[in-house]
Amino acid sequence: MATSTDPAALYPDVAMEGSLAAALRAAAIKDGFSVPFTASESDLLRHAAVVSTVPQRTILEITAWVAERRWSIRGCESFQGMALIDGTTQDLAQVARAAQAWHDGAALTEISRAASFVHLTGRFEVADHDPVRLAESEWQHLLTEADEADWPEYRALVEAAYAEPALRGLYPFTSHWTLRFSTSTRPRLTVIPLCLDAHRDSRYTLSASIMGEVLVDTITVADAVSTAVRHLPSGLGPVTSGAA
Template sequence: MSSNSSPVRREPSFADPDLYPDVAEARSLAAALTSVASELGLSLGEVLTNDSDPYRSAGVESLAPDRKPSWIILGSVERWFTFSGWWQGVELITGSTVDLGEMARALDAWRSGAKIREIHEAATFVKVSELAEAHELGPAEAVAVKWRRLLERLRQDVDRLELARSVLALAETAFDEPKLRQLYPFTSHWSLHFTTCTGFPFSWDVPFVDPLSDGRHVVSGPSRGTVVGEADTPEDAVAMVVAGLPENCGPAVAGTADDPR
């Protein structure tokens, strides 16, 4: 092959007729989904297609504000229809089923703007987490549940993971600080972060803390490459974070860092 040859174009692959005879017969997932929805008397609107994989993926737009289209993909080894539903940077629902009709019921509920618990009632394969329900209630509830779950997870890990002890001490100290307790916390590679929004992508306007193996801590940020300083205690590290908070920093808000403020 010559060096200036064009790359081989890969054609989209059809759904496996042994696993998905309904999709294969309809010639695309969108067509199969539209057909089964019609049979069930459901309204999915115009089902979206993915030009790069029209035979194995499809999406349904929601009429509810800020809900993203929910996309379905097919399992390649076993028959599974898998989907998720995102809203304001949060994955509210997810799930897999072998029944395309059940998937259509879930998508109909997502499209109509039903509460996530109602979507689960319409299609019981749909998974709904406590944190997702908290997000649906508002950012303050999401922050409160996120803090509780973070602290619970770290307390479960302290007996088997050395770094969990350091991060737990940091998190408990930060939780006692009202200015940080109102922000949305998360960990990444054992770094403790605080974001001013509750959806992903998260904000990078608050310093974060890395625990060190000798018990000290490095405070960095807001940008990833900026080191604020080192601290000997969790209290000193938290004080550095508070000192680096953006001006007029208030409670975390719903949405993502990409949303206009």
């Protein structure tokens, strides 16, 4: 329920501390631990961050909502900048607990146990940036996302594509819920010009590119996936690194 867009009115406890970072430090101390929160110079009451002792993690970004009293978090892996955890809560103490676990290098599952609002995206950490493992991590994210989506056709598409070895060996990504593939990881994708789409009327299409020629339009997800495999370029090897 919206109450005010004035951060001092919406977050008077934060305003009393002078910044979101200071309020989080106070919440942590009250719980018996200490976390090195950093204040945002541009918006003291709405933004804060905390670094991690794990080198393959970015800072944990903490953001206060504008028109509702609530906080969001986002923590990414450092090589591609893809989210490992996110979540929203109205409990500042829970944010502080999640931040402590992120900073201290706790396993992702342990972070979600420390703070129940934390959502695991399905990705896992790949310390050595191995491209094959990064591709598998991205597949696990897409499977998690598909399982959470209220869209049976999309879930069926992702599961069928993952079950096909020729596609599972590629790096998957989505654009507006269109399933696509690359022969290299982020940050520099080498895109294969094939697009798999699920439709809510139980149809599946394979297109030659975004808005390109439709190669198949079917009610059977297996047909769409097998057609995609037949249209893959020849001679594809293991996924390579997309590092510049």
